[in-house]
Amino acid sequence: MILSVENVSLAFGGVKALSDVSFDVEEHEIRAIIGPNGAGKSSMLNVLNGVYHPQTGKIRFKEKTFSDMDPHQAAALGIARTFQNIALFKGMTVLDNVMTGRNLKMRCNFLQQAVWFGPAKREELEHRRAVEQIIDFLEIQHIRKTPVGRLPYGLQKRVELARALAAEPQLLLLDEPMAGMNLEEKQDMCRFVLDVNDQFGTTIVLIEHDMGVVMDISDRVVVLDYGRKIADGVPEEIRNNKAVIDAYLGVAD
Amino acid sequence: MPVGTLDTFPKLLMHHAATRGARPAIREKDLGIWQTWTWQRFADEVRALACGLHAEGLRRGNHVALVSDNRPQLYAAMCAIQCLGAVPVPLYQDAVADEMVFPIQNAEIALAFAEDQEQVDKLLEILPRCATLKRIYYDDARGLRHYKQPELRSYDDLLKVGGESLARDSTSIDSEIASGSGSDVAGMFFTSGTTAAPKGVVHTHASLLGPARTAAEMERLGEDDVILAYLPPAWIGQNIFSCAQAFVTGYCICCPEAPETVMTDMREIGPTYYFAPPRVLEALLTQVSIRMDDAAAPKRWLYRKFMGIAGRVGGALLDGKPVGILGRIAYAIGDLLVYGPLRNVLGMSRVRIGYTAGEAIGPDLFKFYRSIGINLKQLYGSTETAVFVCIQPDGEVRADTVGPAVNGVELRFSPERELLIRSDGLFREYYKNPDATRQAKDAEGWFHTGDAGFFDAGGHVKIIDRVKDVGKLSDGTLFAPKYLENKLKFFPYIKEAVCFGHERAEVGAFINIDPEAIGNWAEKRGMPYSGYTDLASRDEVYDLIRECVERVNADLAGEPEIANSQIHRFLILHKELDADDGELTRTRKVRRGFIGEKYGQLLEALYSSDSMVHVNAQVRYEDGRTGTFSADLKIRDAKTFAPAAATRAA
Numbered sequence: 001m002i003l004s005v006e007n008v009s010l011a012f013g014g015v016k017a018l019s020d021v022s023f024d025v026e027e028h029e030i031r032a033i034i035g036p037n038g039a040g041k042s043s044m045l046n047v048l049n050g051v052y053h054p055q056t057g058k059i060r061f062k063e064k065t066f067s068d069m070d071p072h073q074a075a076a077l078g079i080a081r082t083f084q085n086i087a088l089f090k091g092m093t094v095l096d097n098v099m100t101g102r103n104l105k106m107r108c109n110f111l112q113q114a115v116w117f118g119p120a121k122r123e124e125l126e127h128r129r130a131v132e133q134i135i136d137f138l139e140i141q142h143i144r145k146t147p148v149g150r151l152p153y154g155l156q157k158r159v160e161l162a163r164a165l166a167a168e169p170q171l172l173l174l175d176e177p178m179a180g181m182n183l184e185e186k187q188d189m190c191r192f193v194l195d196v197n198d199q200f201g202t203t204i205v206l207i208e209h210d211m212g213v214v215m216d217i218s219d220r221v222v223v224l225d226y227g228r229k230i231a232d233g234v235p236e237e238i239r240n241n242k243a244v245i246d247a248y249l250g251v252a253d
Numbered sequence: 254m255p256v257g258t259l260d261t262f263p264k265l266l267m268h269h270a271a272t273r274g275a276r277p278a279i280r281e282k283d284l285g286i287w288q289t290w291t292w293q294r295f296a297d298e299v300r301a302l303a304c305g306l307h308a309e310g311l312r313r314g315n316h317v318a319l320v321s322d323n324r325p326q327l328y329a330a331m332c333a334i335q336c337l338g339a340v341p342v343p344l345y346q347d348a349v350a351d352e353m354v355f356p357i358q359n360a361e362i363a364l365a366f367a368e369d370q371e372q373v374d375k376l377l378e379i380l381p382r383c384a385t386l387k388r389i390y391y392d393d394a395r396g397l398r399h400y401k402q403p404e405l406r407s408y409d410d411l412l413k414v415g416g417e418s419l420a421r422d423s424t425s426i427d428s429e430i431a432s433g434s435g436s437d438v439a440g441m442f443f444t445s446g447t448t449a450a451p452k453g454v455v456h457t458h459a460s461l462l463g464p465a466r467t468a469a470e471m472e473r474l475g476e477d478d479v480i481l482a483y484l485p486p487a488w489i490g491q492n493i494f495s496c497a498q499a500f501v502t503g504y505c506i507c508c509p510e511a512p513e514t515v516m517t518d519m520r521e522i523g524p525t526y527y528f529a530p531p532r533v534l535e536a537l538l539t540q541v542s543i544r545m546d547d548a549a550a551p552k553r554w555l556y557r558k559f560m561g562i563a564g565r566v567g568g569a570l571l572d573g574k575p576v577g578i579l580g581r582i583a584y585a586i587g588d589l590l591v592y593g594p595l596r597n598v599l600g601m602s603r604v605r606i607g608y609t610a611g612e613a614i615g616p617d618l619f620k621f622y623r624s625i626g627i628n629l630k631q632l633y634g635s636t637e638t639a640v641f642v643c644i645q646p647d648g649e650v651r652a653d654t655v656g657p658a659v660n661g662v663e664l665r666f667s668p669e670r671e672l673l674i675r676s677d678g679l680f681r682e683y684y685k686n687p688d689a690t691r692q693a694k695d696a697e698g699w700f701h702t703g704d705a706g707f708f709d710a711g712g713h714v715k716i717i718d719r720v721k722d723v724g725k726l727s728d729g730t731l732f733a734p735k736y737l738e739n740k741l742k743f744f745p746y747i748k749e750a751v752c753f754g755h756e757r758a759e760v761g762a763f764i765n766i767d768p769e770a771i772g773n774w775a776e777k778r779g780m781p782y783s784g785y786t787d788l789a790s791r792d793e794v795y796d797l798i799r800e801c802v803e804r805v806n807a808d809l810a811g812e813p814e815i816a817n818s819q820i821h822r823f824l825i826l827h828k829e830l831d832a833d834d835g836e837l838t839r840t841r842k843v844r845r846g847f848i849g850e851k852y853g854q855l856l857e858a859l860y861s862s863d864s865m866v867h868v869n870a871q872v873r874y875e876d877g878r879t880g881t882f883s884a885d886l887k888i889r890d891a892k893t894f895a896p897a898a899a900t901r902a903a
Binding site for chain 1: 283284285286395396398399510511513514517
């Protein structure tokens with residue numbers, strides 16, 4: 001077990017975003033979080049990488065327990081994420097954007113970087129190599145030098161995934177990686193998520209609305225509704241779960 | 254270029270390794286950096302692979318399939334196969350699995366090289382239907398970690414085991430190489446089987462290397478030349494450019510990083526020798542035009558101004574014809590400001606020889622590249638002839654011919670105007686298909702191309718159509734519908750054209766206007782219109798199209814052989830020809846016979862004296878419903894010109 005969430009509750013004033021949610025994530029698995037709009041999925045992800053601090057509950061990551069953590073701490077521990085509405089540096093090239101994912105791994109200090117020749121140059125070459133491997137992996141060689149703002153949406157999503165991967169995370173949080181994509185882009189993205197999981201052994205937690213995608217690629221699924229966990233299990237179980245069907249389709253009064 | 258004993262690909266490779274071992278043979282961009290294989294490294298890899306393949310049971314005369322994009326490993330594998338006297342059979346990497354069944358069954362292929370998971374999947378899919386296929390070597394292991402099929406083996410593993418056996422015994426592979434001869438089979442290329450089963454075109458070392466050498470000598474290719482290998486390796490052209498000619502001259506082949514990066518790679522590499530089919534050149538020009546339209550006003554002005562100058566003097570300068578001093582100065586300034594940077598953007602700054610072939614190229618498109626100083630020339634050839642049949646020599650470049658025969662190639666035209674070829678580059682046979690071989694290659698060794706054409710006044714070959722489509726006017730004049738249609742289609746305003754004239758006194762044409770081009774044209778004139786049909790019936794549009802037709806006629810008047818096939822009358826069709834209605838093939842070729850029947854009424858009117866025809870046609874909408882359409886179509890006469898008198902004798 002790489003991550004477990006224990007009895008987490010999160011409230012913004014009177015609004016309860018999450019109430020007493022617990023689940024765990026096994027190493028190497030693809031874990032999906034689903035639920036209707038406003039169910040608390042993104043809040044959950046924000047708790048996991050320390051953007052929000054839950055009022056109660058604990059998070060255990062790699063045998064360490066936290067009641068809350070900061071985003072930079074999460075990143076240093078090996079948690080990387082992508083965002084629902086792409087958060088890239090639009091004016092920078094794909095290469096530079098992905099390079100920023102290596103930021104935490106850079107050891108040279110400000111002075112060395114200013115001089116550049118010597119250790120900083122060696123280090124940069126090393127990082128560039130790692131970044132190039134990810135570029136190759138995600139097949140974005142042709143846009144390497146293109147400013148991100150000029151790219152279509154589907155490719156921007158892929159660049160964001162590349163930047164997250166550049167940090168060599170153990171746990172990758174994907175917030176709606178396929179939202180707004182056409183079928184072909186979705187298929188590509190699915191393949192990349194599966195390949196990342198398989199090739200790098202990265203554990204993946206993802207939020208997704210496309211049920212087909214969720215059922216196809218995830219190992220286990222957590223379902224949230226109004227901030228509560230209403231189901232947890234393998235896709236087959238979730239598909240037939242009464243509470244889930246009710247939450248999605250509504251209940252006849 | 255020593256020939257003599259270097260009569261096979263492997264022998265040439267070993268020769269290069271010995272004489273220019275440290276020079277680059279092949280480059281590939283990997284992880285963002287160009288990686289170079291020297292000739293020595295290339296030869297080492299090939300020998301090791303050959304040892305590995307020998308241990309896998311590959312013997313003289315066996316066939317090996319290769320499904321890969323352009324990669325050093327692909328070319329190494331091909332040469333390793335040739336070392337053992339076996340035959341590489343490159344297959345199109347974008348073919349679907351089913352299309353690979355026939356070649357593999359036909360050539361009883363046991364071993365196959367596949368580039369990556371995609372290709373491995375295809376081969377595994379057809380494995381049950383290909384009983385002979387025993388082994389698949391993959392190069393890129395990505396995604397294949399969980400594949401447990403016993404047929405799979407990695408390229409690296411083959412290379413490693415081969416390398417070990419090479420270290421133990423390096424003499425037997427060298428004697429295998431030495432025992433090869435020019436008359437051995439060097440490769441087999443499957444023609445696309447759109448109408449019938451594909452045919453395996455068998456080429457020997459001599460038939461591939463001979464023409465490659467002749468053409469290289471003619472163009473003075475040498476070890477300093479560089480080419481970007483970006484077209485499918487299963488196409489014989491890519492094979493000639495990136496294997497045969499490289500092996501003959503020792504120049505360097507560059508493999509792009511990915512199919513999408515070709516433009517960038519081209520700019521980085523700066524090839525000196527370049528091939529592109531017209532559609533690629535057209536796409537590049539479109540990109541340039543679009544970007545120029547987006548540019549700031551002064552830049553657009555500069556571009557227009559200097560492209561005008563280039564159009565006037567650029568081609569002549571390239572041909573070495575006399576140009577006045579003012580023209581030269583203007584062109585030099587233009588070169589500094591526009592043409593040079595443009596060539597650089599296109600990645601063509603260093604192109605010394607550029608070829609285009611495959612289909613007719615529009616004169617404006619062709620002139621554009623020539624005028625900015627790129628030595629683009631036409632050539633003619635086919636899979637069966639190992640490409641080089643005709644090449645336009647420097648200084649004799651024209652948009653509408655394919656040039657005179659290359660040294661060592663004999664050409665003649667049959668009474669039916671079919672081009673016949675005899676040369677040392679002809680294929681040996683169609684594999685296991687003696688009937689087809691006999692049909693294509695007669696007893697005296699003439700290859701029947703199926704293309705119709707004639708020699709123009711300068712001795713250049715002009716290809717006009719497929720023989721089966723060529724007809725005769727009632728006065729006996731040659732009638733080549735596609736030739737006329739192409740000439741019409743080179744005008745941006747004309748999208749499709751269908752010409753009729755077989756066994757008739759004169760030629761008539763149906764025209765489809767290009768709604769976008771004409772639409773723009775109409776907008777600029779402030780002419781409101783509702784749609785295609787409306788535009789197609791306007792008198793202004795008829796006048797515009799008539800000018801185009803008359804320019805074609807003026808052009809035809811200068812070609813004595815077909816001067817009489819000028820277009821006398823035309824009409825603009827009320828609807829766009831559509832593949833869904835069976836009027837075009839799926840590859841957008843007009844189905845002349847079908848259209849002639851379907852619009853029989855229009856055709857009749859075209860050959861009457863009426864200036865108007867009523868059409869009552871059934872149309873099928875996109876949602877599948879049908880409706881009827883009725884309108885009056887105008888028919889117009891076009892001016893024809895007296896044939897250029899001097900050469901009428903032909």
